[in-house]
Amino acid sequence: xxxxxxxxxxxxxxxxxxxxxxxxxxxxxxxxxxxxxxxxxxxxxxxxxxxxxxxxxxxxxxxxxxxxxxxxxxxxxxxxxxxxxxxxxxxxxxxxxxxxxxxxxxxxxxxxxxxxxxxxxxxxxxxxxxxxxxxxxxxxxxxxxxxxxxxxxxxxxxxxxxxxxxxxxxxxxxxxxxxxxxxxxxxxxxxxxxxxxxxxxxxxxxxxxxxxxxxxxxxxxxxxxxxxxxxxxxxxxxxxxxxxxxxxxxxxxxxxxxxxxxxxxxxxxxxxxxxxxxxxxxxxxxxxxxxxxxxxxxxxxxxxxxxxxxxxxxxxxxxxxxxxxxxxxxxxxxxxxxxxxxxxxxxxxxxxxxxxxxxxxxxx
Amino acid sequence: xxxxxxxxxxxxxxxxxxxxxxxxxxxxxxxxxxxxxxxxxxxxxxxxxxxxxxxxxxxxxxxxxxxxxxxxxxxxxxxxxxxxxxxxxxxxxxxxxxxxxxxxxxxxxxxxxxxxxxxxxxxxxxxxxxxxxxxxxxxxxxxxxxxxxxxxxxxxxxxxxxxxxxxxx
Numbered sequence: 001x002x003x004x005x006x007x008x009x010x011x012x013x014x015x016x017x018x019x020x021x022x023x024x025x026x027x028x029x030x031x032x033x034x035x036x037x038x039x040x041x042x043x044x045x046x047x048x049x050x051x052x053x054x055x056x057x058x059x060x061x062x063x064x065x066x067x068x069x070x071x072x073x074x075x076x077x078x079x080x081x082x083x084x085x086x087x088x089x090x091x092x093x094x095x096x097x098x099x100x101x102x103x104x105x106x107x108x109x110x111x112x113x114x115x116x117x118x119x120x121x122x123x124x125x126x127x128x129x130x131x132x133x134x135x136x137x138x139x140x141x142x143x144x145x146x147x148x149x150x151x152x153x154x155x156x157x158x159x160x161x162x163x164x165x166x167x168x169x170x171x172x173x174x175x176x177x178x179x180x181x182x183x184x185x186x187x188x189x190x191x192x193x194x195x196x197x198x199x200x201x202x203x204x205x206x207x208x209x210x211x212x213x214x215x216x217x218x219x220x221x222x223x224x225x226x227x228x229x230x231x232x233x234x235x236x237x238x239x240x241x242x243x244x245x246x247x248x249x250x251x252x253x254x255x256x257x258x259x260x261x262x263x264x265x266x267x268x269x270x271x272x273x274x275x276x277x278x279x280x281x282x283x284x285x286x287x288x289x290x291x292x293x294x295x296x297x298x299x300x301x302x303x304x305x306x307x308x309x310x311x312x313x314x315x316x317x318x319x320x321x322x323x324x325x326x327x328x329x330x331x332x333x334x335x336x337x338x339x340x341x342x343x344x345x346x347x348x349x350x351x352x353x354x355x356x357x358x359x360x361x362x363x364x
Numbered sequence: 365x366x367x368x369x370x371x372x373x374x375x376x377x378x379x380x381x382x383x384x385x386x387x388x389x390x391x392x393x394x395x396x397x398x399x400x401x402x403x404x405x406x407x408x409x410x411x412x413x414x415x416x417x418x419x420x421x422x423x424x425x426x427x428x429x430x431x432x433x434x435x436x437x438x439x440x441x442x443x444x445x446x447x448x449x450x451x452x453x454x455x456x457x458x459x460x461x462x463x464x465x466x467x468x469x470x471x472x473x474x475x476x477x478x479x480x481x482x483x484x485x486x487x488x489x490x491x492x493x494x495x496x497x498x499x500x501x502x503x504x505x506x507x508x509x510x511x512x513x514x515x516x517x518x519x520x521x522x523x524x525x526x527x528x529x530x531x532x533x
Binding site for chain 2: 242
């Protein structure tokens with residue numbers, strides 16, 4: 001959604017000429033945009049300056065290594081790599097925001113590549129979140145013990161322990177049946193992990209009560225109906241080639257579970273519908289034999305209809321024959337009385353295919 | 365079919381064969397009205413003794429008979445929370461579509477999961493034996509369907525969990 005807004009603002013700035021380098025008449029833009037998960041964007045563009053300023057406020061890792069109002073150098077470096085031509089980081093950021101970017105839309109490519117660049121710029125918030133988590137996970141072997149709560153749409157905890165990092169997800173659902181389906185899923189998750197061939201995967205655990213690592217946290221943050229799922233991340237899971245996948249899996253765990261619950265409900269619904277049809281058919285069998293006589297009567301009516309149709313076709317044939325006769329009479333301008341009989345007797349070609357079915361013998 | 369289930373269903377079948385002797389009986393209270401007496405219970409002389417058949421504490425069948433109607437209420441086995449919600453969903457799904465079944469009641473009797481109401485009109489339109497077969501088969505199919513649903517949900521959960529954990533490999 002933010003991507004669409006950013007594109008519309010860009011078009012508005014250039015007055016409906018999105019693919020030209022220079023603006024015909026730059027205009028003032030001052031927009032505040034809000035997204036789920038307490039994310040706020042502030043877009044500002046003025047006539048006096050050729051640049052557009054984009055400020056982002058997003059909940060960051062709190063009570064951890066980094067203060068909650070600043071981004072780490074690693075995160076800033078990752079953001080600069082997005083599109084170095086178009087965006088630049090402004091220091092210090094606007095008051096109340098963690099990051100302010102200076103966008104130069106005149107340097108956007110002149111073709112449809114501009115949409116790709118806008119997409120990358122609009123995903124800055126996701127880059128901030130993932131880079132923070134990557135930074136945390138990269139220092140797995142550090143002996144520094146700390147704890148922080150990661151807040152996106154659904155908060156989860158990242159707890160650093162000796163030689164491992166524990167990610168704890170408090171699970172909350174609106175419906176009781178969702179809780180049951182999700183609980184069944186978590187139990188399967190634990191069962192799959194405990195089987196032999198998945199030993200390289202982070203150990204996962206589900207408990208209905210908060211784990212000991214969360215002792216001391218606020219009661220409101222620990223009140224759930226779906227229990228707590230925890231993953232123990234070790235150095236093996238954050239090697240260079242696996243880090244991105246691990247970060248993606250952790251950031252999207254909540255969404256993954258909710259999608260599974262939704263799909264399971266749909267599956268149950270489809271299954272019930274099919275079963276209902278089969279049950280109704282059983283009942284209908286008890287009614288069919290009683291209505292057999294009615295079906296026979298319906299069959300007799302069908303025969304009558306068919307007979308009516310055939311008689312109609314004969315009538316149509318007869319009418320066609322009369323019509324062709326009339327046309328022939330009109331075409332013959334000279335009428336000779338008795339010529340019709342003469343023509344039929346002497347001028348017609350004999351037809352040898354008789355209804356009796358015998359063939360004419362040749363003279364030897 | 366396991367023996368205890370077979371005995372339970374045979375008992376239900378025999379009771380239904382005895383109870384499904386219905387005839388048309390106009391309402392004694394209101395002129396020109398014809399109501400199922402088992403629902404109203406206004407005239408005790410028109411009601412027979414209800415029969416409760418229990419397979420165990422969790423599964424039972426209540427058969428209430430009157431002169432012109434019969435009500436069958438079933439309590440279905442629910443071993444755990446998942447079976448509980450699956451049974452609730454499925455039986456509620458069927459009850460909401462009661463017009464497709466004709467003999468199904470929209471709301472189950474209190475204390476039971478699903479109820480049927482058979483009147484003398486149903487007995488005139490449908491064959492008695494086939495109606496009893498339907499009820500017995502329904503009881504059997506419900507148990508089977510809930511078990512299959514539970515297994516399917518668990519299998520799906522396992523597959524999804526495997527796919528999620530593969531991301532870490």
